[in-house]
Amino acid sequence: MKKTFPHIPRERLPALLAAMPKAELHIHIEGSLEPELIFELAKRNGVALAYPSVEALRAAYAFTDLQSFLDIYYAGASVLLTEDDFHDMAWAYLRRAAAENVLHTEIFFDPQTHTARGVPMEAVIHGLKRAADRAGAELGVSAQLILCFLRHLSEDDALQTLEQALPLREHFIGAGLDSSERGHPPEKFARVFARCRELGLRLVAHAGEEGPPEYIWNALDVLKVERIDHGVRCLGDPALVQRLAREHIPLTVCPLSNVKLCVFDQLGAHNLGELLSAGLAATVNSDDPAYFGGYLNQNYLETFAALPLDAGHAYTLARNSFEASFADQADKARWIERLDATFEQFR
Numbered sequence: 001m002k003k004t005f006p007h008i009p010r011e012r013l014p015a016l017l018a019a020m021p022k023a024e025l026h027i028h029i030e031g032s033l034e035p036e037l038i039f040e041l042a043k044r045n046g047v048a049l050a051y052p053s054v055e056a057l058r059a060a061y062a063f064t065d066l067q068s069f070l071d072i073y074y075a076g077a078s079v080l081l082t083e084d085d086f087h088d089m090a091w092a093y094l095r096r097a098a099a100e101n102v103l104h105t106e107i108f109f110d111p112q113t114h115t116a117r118g119v120p121m122e123a124v125i126h127g128l129k130r131a132a133d134r135a136g137a138e139l140g141v142s143a144q145l146i147l148c149f150l151r152h153l154s155e156d157d158a159l160q161t162l163e164q165a166l167p168l169r170e171h172f173i174g175a176g177l178d179s180s181e182r183g184h185p186p187e188k189f190a191r192v193f194a195r196c197r198e199l200g201l202r203l204v205a206h207a208g209e210e211g212p213p214e215y216i217w218n219a220l221d222v223l224k225v226e227r228i229d230h231g232v233r234c235l236g237d238p239a240l241v242q243r244l245a246r247e248h249i250p251l252t253v254c255p256l257s258n259v260k261l262c263v264f265d266q267l268g269a270h271n272l273g274e275l276l277s278a279g280l281a282a283t284v285n286s287d288d289p290a291y292f293g294g295y296l297n298q299n300y301l302e303t304f305a306a307l308p309l310d311a312g313h314a315y316t317l318a319r320n321s322f323e324a325s326f327a328d329q330a331d332k333a334r335w336i337e338r339l340d341a342t343f344e345q346f347r
């Protein structure tokens, strides 16, 4: 049964959305790199940037599609060289997450973006993991890592990357697939995902952000992923929607990202409400918050302001975020109790 909260008026929604405990399941840590930190790290590491100032860099954040964003995103990540750089980036994100009542986060990282520049795999993973462990100890935020393969590169490159990461296997819980979607279908990565499955990694893939519903089918059937990242284009295929609903496959939806990358013209045209009405396990996430105009709470706030969503939808989205996570059942139950308590307090 869906919960409803008729006693919570619409004016209380912004406070409720900010206060409610939540999980974030779709955040690229390189996409949390704020322009100020890009400049600080560039200076620290003696890396030359193509932009003269923070303002000039921010002014370049006007994207027409996924690729136009990725070009700038990879350029920004070029300032990351040492273990401390990766720690500092992730720590900045995790502090923000804690302030936004994020109890649990599953963080994507793109090792190939760094190893291709000669950065050791150990620097990437140890730096991120140190920040994740520190978040547990100092902020009470549970944080896990998901290693993503860049789909514009070859499957052999992905396989080599996986082998390189294997000595550090204990530090990440899953594998994902990101970067340029169109022209790089999931089945291109069938072997590497099969290997990840043998290794006991949890599996996710970006599909149906810009790509067709067929990519979502193949992410499920060929890669055997447990969650679909984005997936907003599933509504074009009723049989797919039925499958996603029947099998409770979560979608990690990123509303501000979708508008910035022109997947939807405006937030008011976003299909999040339809996804929920279709019985899909949709969640709200920030994707690349430093580039897309806001962190997790901003995604919730702007989306609820633009769409006819109420406190019942807020509850469903937050609850979905915990249920769709790769955390263990006891943690999920504890977080959902805290969610229920927050909703009890709002009148």
Ligand code: HPA
Pocket: 028, 031, 066, 073, 178, 179, 180, 181, 206, 209, 257, 287, 288
């Ligand atoms: O939204 C995204 N889509 C695909 N790849 C990405 N890498 C960072 N953000 C994204």
Ligand SMILES: [Zn+2]
Pocket: 026, 028, 178, 206, 229, 287
């Ligand atoms: Zn993404």
